[in-house]
Amino acid sequence: MFQAFLNGSRPYFKLIGGANFTDMRALRYLATVYTLAGADLIDVAALPEAVEAVRSGIRDARQVGASAAPVIMVSATFDDDPHCRLAVQDPGVCTGVCSPCRQACPHDAIDEALRVVVDRCVGCGLCVPACPYEAIALVQDPQAPDLEAVHRAGARALELHTGSGGLETLEAWREPVTSWVASGGLFALSVNPTQLAPEALHAVIETVKGWLGLSGWIVQADGKPISGEAGLRSTAPTVQLAAEILERHPGLAVQCAGGANSHTAWLARQRGVAIAGVGMGSVARAIISADATDHEALARDPGRALVDPVVVADVRAARGLVRAVHAPEEVHP
């Protein structure tokens, strides 16, 4: 079922909803738009509600003509992984009247009352240095996923973000991961070079190779996690890391993420790095212009995807990003 991801004729596109992003209406909308745009995978928080929101969005897209349904992936995190962070304001310090934090947040996760909206915060940390009173800190908010429940809800791929990659913590995942793969699921291991020194990073990969062998799973080279940057410079670390992983572990499938954007597949091709796919999170969400009202309207009437100017523009923008991965030589800016 997953051979197309592992050794397909072209790189796949993965939409990253965010391991901590739980605005379900927004997730449903993103799923509709990116299914219509041709995304291959949609990666969300490891919660049954998040998987169901994505399924609803995919169903809406299929109703209005999407030719294929993306595979739903869920992301689980080690306790110290940056993907499970949340911004928290200190009410004793926050003035509640200035707004640099709100202006700095690219995810619309600080509301008009200048409070962090927990279900939209992805833990990027951009609000922290923006606050002149040091009133915001990032805290870890790890979830213990119920893999049976997310599988029942429709997830068929599991991604594990290793944080600083403690081998003891990793060992605790051996049984869940091998069971997931044995029951036909796809597995991905996300490694982060900002937390793992090169030898530790390769040791984590070696450990999972010991569980699963070389084929049937993916390593995510998370070059610059949650950077949200669109430039060529931002994407170089993930392509470089993918090259290093492929050189050290030939035969593995490697996907780029963390600083990945419309340049990534093109840069990989230029450098002769045979990546399996590209995952985009902040960049993929930032090109969407719809608001909560649009999310609700589309969920009530999926037919709007074909006529509502906001949705049509969002699908067009998403299609451009997907195309930059599927056919980078055709559309590279």
Ligand code: SF4
């Ligand atoms: S910038 Fe800082 S002090 Fe001002 S509202 Fe935001 S968190 Fe509070």
Ligand code: SF4
């Ligand atoms: S800037 Fe980032 S960390 Fe801060 S509230 Fe927004 S999403 Fe959360």
